Amino acid sequence: xxxxxxxxxxxxxxxxxxxxxxxxxxxxxxxxxxxxxxxxxxxxxxxxxxxxxxxxxxxxxxxxxxxxxxxxxxxxxxxxxxxxxxxxxxxxxxxxxxxxxxxxxxxxxxxxxxxxxxxxxxxxxxxxxxxxxxxxxxxxxxxxxxxxxxxxxxxxxxxxxxxxxxxxxxxxxxxxxxxxxxxxxxxxxxxxxxxxxxx
Numbered sequence: 001x002x003x004x005x006x007x008x009x010x011x012x013x014x015x016x017x018x019x020x021x022x023x024x025x026x027x028x029x030x031x032x033x034x035x036x037x038x039x040x041x042x043x044x045x046x047x048x049x050x051x052x053x054x055x056x057x058x059x060x061x062x063x064x065x066x067x068x069x070x071x072x073x074x075x076x077x078x079x080x081x082x083x084x085x086x087x088x089x090x091x092x093x094x095x096x097x098x099x100x101x102x103x104x105x106x107x108x109x110x111x112x113x114x115x116x117x118x119x120x121x122x123x124x125x126x127x128x129x130x131x132x133x134x135x136x137x138x139x140x141x142x143x144x145x146x147x148x149x150x151x152x153x154x155x156x157x158x159x160x161x162x163x164x165x166x167x168x169x170x171x172x173x174x175x176x177x178x179x180x181x182x183x184x185x186x187x188x189x190x191x192x193x194x195x196x197x198x199x
Contacts (some may be wrong), residue, residue, distance in 0.1 A: 016054050019044065020068035023061060027069075028109030031119050032062045032127060059127060066130045069112040077101045078141070088154045088197060091145035095167065095193055099186055102175045111175040113138075139164045155197050163196050 177185035
């Protein structure tokens with residue numbers, strides 16, 4: 001008796017999630033350029049044709065990895081702080097959540113976007129667009145908390161776009177520093193954030 005269509009769909013979905021999670025882990029260390037259908041099939045003991053059937057092209061695989069990384073990032077970093085009151089308290093919670101994301105780390109190479117944006121920032125196309133969109137969304141979230149803090153009178157009026165850029169830049173620098181063994185990187189992040197919020 002042949003397998004029912006819904007069972008094949010479940011198996012395909014499960015296989016896709018296993019492959020995309022491994023793809024994210026590989027890309028966090030070696031970059032999205034290091035991904036290939038053959039490589040992932042070999043790593044996971046799957047048939048190349050089976051992986052090819054699920055993704056089709058290397059670019060589709062890269063985009064699926066970005067989608068999975070975003071999904072896991074939101075679950076690990078953003079969603080846990082949504083119950084915190086907006087403004088300074090949520091901004092601090094968000095930064096602390098991001099620090100845990102790279103200290104633990106969620107992905108073996110640290111921040112997925114730090115590992116990949118430099119490879120694609122000058123290469124137009126869907127992969128670059130997806131990475132850039134995620135970066136813009138993260139900064140927009142930081143800006144929203146800074147604006148909420150200003151509106152509530154928790155901090156003096158400031159250029160929220162610039163402050164979000166600075167926080168993002170410091171977090172990215174901390175990711176690299178942690179990968180290189182700088183144990184003081186997290187304390188520096190907190191000091192920079194304290195300085196911005198004081199002003």
